[in-house]
Amino acid sequence: MEQHPDAPQDIFAALRTEVLACLRRILPDLPEEALARVTMEPPRDPSHGDMSTNAAMVVAKPARQPPAKIAAQLAEALAQLPMVSGAAPAGPGFVNLRLAEDYLHGQVPLILRVGEAYGDGQAGSDVPVNVEYVSANPTGPMHVGHCRGAVVGDALANLLAKAGARVTKEYYINDAGAQVQALGYAAYWRYLQAIGTTLTEEEYSASIPGGLQYRGEYLIPVGEALRDRHGEALAPGKLPADPALWLDTVREFAVARMMEAIREDLAALGVAHDVFISEADLVRRGVADRAIADLSAKGLVYEGVLEPPKGKLPEDWEPRPQTLFASTRFGDDVDRPLRKSDGSNTYFANDIGNHADKIARGFGELVQVWGADHGGYVPRMKAAVAALSGEKRVGFTVVLTQIVKVLKGGEPVRMSKRAGTYITLRDLIDEVGRDAVRFTMLTRKSDAQMDFDLDKVVEQSRENPVFYVQYAHARCRSVLRQAGEPAQSDLAAAPLGHLKDEAELALIRRLSLWPRVVEGAAAAREPHRIAFYLGDLAADFHILWNRGRDDATLRFIRAEEPDATRARLALVAATAIVIRSGLAVMGVAPVEEMR
Template sequence: MAENLFATTRNHVVEALRQIVPDLPDAVLSRIEVTPTRDPSHGDMATNAALLAAKPARRKPAEIAAALAGALAALEGIDSAVAAGPGFVNITLSADSLRAVLPAVLREGIAFGDGAVGAGTRINVEYVSANPTGPMHVGHCRGAVVGDALANLLTKAGFAVTKEYYVNDAGAQVLALAWVVYWRYLEALGTKMPEAEFEALVPGGALQYRGEYLIPVGEALAARHGGALADADRRPLPEERWLDLVRDFSLDWMLRAIREDLALLGVRHDVFTSEREILARGVADEAIGRLDAAGLLYEGVLEPPKGKMTADWEARPQTLFRATQFGDDVDRPLRKADGANTYFANDIGYHGDKIARGADVLVDVLGADHGGYVSRMRSAVAAIAPSYSDRPVAFEAVICQIVHVLKDGQPVRMSKRAGTFVTLRDLLDEVGRDAVRFTMLTRKPDAQMEFDLDLAVAQTRDNPVFYVQYAHARCRSVLRAAAENGGFGAVDAASLGAVPLGSLQAEPELALVRRIANWPRVIEGAALAREPHRVAFYLNDLASDFHALWNRGRDDATLRFLQDAEPEATRARLALVEATATVIRSGLAVLGVEPVEEMR
């Protein structure tokens, strides 16, 4: 596992501070940070240690900072440490300390940056979980990419991750799907039944999911069963004669299509959990029973929701969960007046099932319309976890906001196949998987974003996926040219990992080394914050540093990567180039994006 220079320096800071201020509480020491300086002229790193220690030590921050700077400056590998501002210490590492990162990168390959901060903690990341009633659309796409990249990130940081998809196959929406497929089935048999006439048969009197994507489902149903699901005149049979069969057929078809879409996006889950199956096992009733045994249920009547007129509200006695004891705004109904479980009760049962399977942390990646769901689910997990596990269990949510698709500067609103929205297939066909995945990670998930189809395929600096892949392609072109030259020896990673690096002294070269050295810290911080977009930001910065060095070489011959007159210096630069390409590949692997060997 690669050395994290920031973690190593932090250890030095903590040990030095313990000597200066003995008996500091662990709560203070745990908050000490060592971070990159915003201004390179201030050094490589800065620490807030003196500021944190001042109050418990009853000493001035500047006094502690001065003593800490003196202790750090005496350590091998640190060129200087200077007290600054109200109590910070700026640290400058020796060039040898920085350059020592490159052999580690070349030795470990894309595993460089793998961390142990997760310590094997078992995290269940549930994402996508789209209702199996239609094609995946661009909204699902963002959650799929964010969830998948987050799971990859957590794995790289040392967590034990399960990627899960929850199949909502038990609700009324699945029955509504079956009715529409049956209508399309009758059409496939040649029965041109007017929509209004068919709707009169449908419970609730309305057809949902009218998109053309269900036409082939009806045709496939007709191909398999012929006219067996209709009467002799190919008219509808009573629903008890066909509903279960058509529902199961439709679900199988839609889930197969969803899996295909996810595979095209590069998303593969470890577990697909059927809502119908786990409810049949009684998980919801079991969870309700556990809450009841803990004294957390009561029979009561809820206040009307805010904004409801009294005349619109019918007070009904229900089984309520004391959610307010666990931080929720109101107590929540788990059973309706007729004794049926609420959707929330089913969700509690499902999360209890995940805990029973061994999860220590439950992460739900949710759509923009689920913001109000978070506090109630967090309270439920806090309430039920002790009855399922003797370990602490946490619930977290990542909310993915709406994506607006643009082409030629105008909103793209429809797909003929889906009827009302842009499908994932549309998006992939237009710009390709790599552009979709990288672009979806160029904004924080909780920020709305515009996905510009033209920008996603543009070969310009403004297109982040192109900019990063171009940096990798440039790295590979340098290494190919060196191999073809033949005068610089072997240019594989193992050979370059053994070359002397002392000639890497120019500031643009060292800036690139510093960026590479920051990679393990980025992984650790992004994983702990559950923010995979930080990886995309980092890759853009790394690519920028590399492109800057490339461009400097055009103006300054001494910075060119390949110099026939200086084979040893060239080999050192090739080590830097190979390390840069390796870290780009490492980051792209987290994002689920393929590196490219050359741009075409």
């Protein structure tokens, strides 16, 4: 057979369109809204065919006909299509399809022509998407929990861009509030040490509000840099007695140095944000106050008294009038305070300002990656975005990431030499490398807890998904180098009718799933699906590789069969392209050869 000349990128979408056209002919009076739930999926059991549609079941009720009757008519109509080699009704109303080999073959030259753009989508390209992730308080080194959020957020942003969205990667710097004030005091202690203070750590801790909270050695260079910048001008006795008059100088310097370190850690992980937004800057510009005024004008802010918390009543709780946001009108369980007792903004009020700023910058979809411990915060923020956006109906999605437990030798690794109390992101990268960290962090759904086994991540075995996928790409490249690096344009014209073995066809079927995987993973906000897909693709390729070792007629390069060799090289090159495309979404570099 000749290869199909007009193979679409997403053959599942293309066949769904054909199914809808057949239904409209079979059931001309069927309302269009009845077609919305028609799907085209790969069957769970590959022996049932290449695709399966639920069309007969979902239209049976509005059509007022039994699903089996519709399925039989639909199968008969689909069987007449040139890209379908067989169609049969199954079960309570499914129709299973087998695709013509030439139609499947058409995916290979298409991949070779478009390269790593294969799988690119157009969905949502008119709606700017803001993906905010990491956003760690700049009070210490990035740790393993931040690492998972950074990888998930970065891969998700890449995935949405691959699916066709206009994406901005954003880091929201939490540089306002009590924790950052505590950082200022901790940095000042390291400054005092740098200029030779006679105070003990305990004496200093007892002299400051809340005590010395950040004691890690990572602040020693910050204190020394303060000394180098200011000399002894910040020494006790040379400053006003009220810290409010000078602490901002230390705090802002410390935040800037910590953000430099955070950027360096993120760069080591391959993460580069497009925008950094400062909470302190938003507060200075009154963004939150204006947002609250806007909500008030909508009748969504009022003075009231909250009911006491459910369960045990805190000792410090008192019923007092507060400025409240009517978040229950948008699905939250209680209304939320916007002002503290001293009149300053609550953290939630400042966060309202953050989201109002994003909406004002024109984003139509907000996606945020948070630690699982912030899960309870989601309903109030959804309510705030709904209230802020009004008729604009800005989308808001939160992806939660669960904790990561680092293991070595089967035992938990509990602390870092640098941070003193936890494993830093840099520790992890130094131990196993950036690509292994990124790939492994995406091998579980983000809201599932993860054991990160340092030994298994570097193990060269099939049980290690990082190695298994990288090895598949390295094998592809080895074959192509052995063949003299044939041009993809030449391979795109290869006679693919030689690809008849079931292992070859299975690999093509897997390649043809890539556009659909991208679309589905982006819609679900689940970048781990890319890692799963690449694992399956690598497995199909390794199976074909091993078939060639057992059966010489299936080897990729056979001098006595030049046409079959070109066809198989085309398949190998297409496989390498899709692996690279998937790894690019994950932010992982492909390996040319394994050593």
